[in-house]
Amino acid sequence: MRSPPAANQHSIDTKAINMEQRIEFTREMKRDYTILIPNMLPVHLKLIKSVFELHGYRMELLENEGPEVVEAGLKYVHNDTCYPALLCIGQFISALQSGKYDVHRTALIITQTGGGCRASNYIFLLRKALKKAGLGFVPVISLNPLGMEKNSGFRITLTLFLQAMMMILYADVLMCLKNQVEPYEDEAETCARLMESWAARLTEQFRRDPRLAALRFRANLGRIARDFDRVPHTPAEKIQVGIVGEIYVKYSQLANNHLERFLLSQGCEVHVPGLMGFLLNALDHNIDDVNLYGGSRLKKAGVQVVMRWADHIERVIARSIRDNCRLEPPAPYRVTRRKLGGVLGVGCKMGEGWLLTAEMCELIDSGVPNIVCVQPFGCLPNHIAGKGTIRALREKYPSANIVPIDYDPGATRVNQENRLKLMLSVAREKVGGAGLG
Ligand code: SF4
Structure with missing residues (x-):
């Protein structure tokens, strides 16, 4: 795996790049590249993005929509490919071609699940599409839990990982409570504003002191629950x-x-x-695999420990919400x-x-x-x-x-x-x- 050949990343000679090489996201790029995120999970990614920004990354959650996204997808991705891949890639390419970004200072990030379905291969389809669009020099970062691709300028540290996980839990709670209150709110956008304000407060807590932010988990959940419960609303x-x-x-x-x-x-x-169920399910497969097909009992025992811990956290969330409002917590x-x-x-x-x-x-x-x-x-x-x-x-x-x-x-x-x-x-x-x- 190689870095781009130019020492100065801002003057990359696109023709000189061997397109068969993966363009690594380097330490120098971390300083002044903007990383674009596809709009897969609007609520969750907004919070996760703020965690990455606290760790020195400059990121932007894409908001571009419209027929040009689908058209770009259809143009640069094989039409047999599943629709999510087509849209994700179409959104990236449409954004890069919009003129809004300096494409020589822009990188992309995409998830790679490591499972058996195509979600593991979006990244290769994306790189192929970028080459076809004449943008093969844009680095693509793989966001995966298995260390499938490494970039010297992008590292998921333990702190970053734990903060991102905590944000996913908060996002699940915010989404769940907002959905129960929003249809009844007296003034439109009250719940949306509450979501924004909590996103800012949580980010600020992490910025000030990550350890303190972890200790405030229960208290924050109680406050979030009470805030949503107090939204002026009319039953219907x-x-x-x-x-x-x-x-x-x-x-x-x-x-x-x-x-x-x-x-x-x-x-x-x-x-x-919520999203946490999806992530825990991916982890849980390791236990089912051993039960169904055999394999490492040690690995199974390790995953069981993590699952028990996750179950404890989900119980804490449920209790914190039920004790503080009439609303229902996300299903564990x-x-x-x-x-x-x-x-x-x-x-x-x-x-x-x-x-x-x-x-x-x-x-x-x-x-x-x-x-x-x-x-x-x-x-x-x-x-x-x-x-x-x-x-x-x-x-x-x-x-x-x-x-x-x-x-x-x-x-x-x-x-x-x-x-x-x-x-x-x-x-x-x-x-x-x-x-x-
Ligand atoms: S689950 Fe897999 S095959 Fe289905 S749309 Fe998502 S990536 Fe594509």
Whole structure:
């Protein structure tokens, strides 16, 4: 793995670069390059970005949307590739071509899961697309938990890792509480402003003293819970709708055509499972693998220790929220796993795998029978664990009202919204709720 040939990174001779080499993100680049982040998880990435900035990185969360993103994706990515990859890469290239950034001082960062699905390979597709677009000199950083690619200018230290994990927990809580209050708020944007103010307060705490920030975890959770509980609101009957599916399309408004906003406009209270469950699920696979196929018992024991610790943290979160407000905490991973109840085998783990099915079970059991299952084009894992299990779920839960919605470059928003409206009208009929919405 090699660094770019030029000593001065600002005057890179793009033609001189051997395109077969990976462009390393060097220590010098850390000083004055802006790292662009794709808008995969708007709430979580905003908080994680602030942690990276505290560690000296200059980062920007991309907000560019519109047809040019899809067009760039279609132009530079093979059209057999799954829709999230196409959008992610399209968003990067469209941003780089927009003229807003000095492309010789810009780097990109993308996750590499290390699992069996294509999310491990986005990075190679991205580098290929960059070369095709004449931007092969732009460094791409792999964000992965397994040390798959190393860059001298980008290092996840233990402090940074723990702070980022804590921000993910906060983001799950903020998202969960906001979703329960926002549909009823008296003044629009109150919850959005509260989210912003907590993001700033948490970042400031980490900046002042990271150790103190960790000690304040419980107290912060209590304050967040009370703040959301105090938002002036008017009770009303709303349709309870859960959103599950492929992780990128589930969270990214770019990918799901502002699904949450649309559901809110239709008189719904939206429930979106958190990110921590997805991360714990990836860890938990190590235990299931040993149980199913054999392997290192030592590794299994190590993962079990981490899982027990994570379970303890989730219990702390649940208690802190329940003790301080009337709102519900995010569903703990251990509870969601239990809800699967044999609908799908735990060996089904590509993409979201069985977790997607378990999340639907958990939502239905907790009083959210209406579910939108977002299905991106080209995603076999989620078609199996999502669409493929709907029949079994309907047999298990006759009240379930699940609609799979396809997302691809050709799918129109009108079509998607019409299908959603159909699902909502079934929901209204089921509760006989003429007054709903
Ligand atoms: S889960 Fe599906 S959409 Fe996501 S990277 Fe894997 S194949 Fe693509």
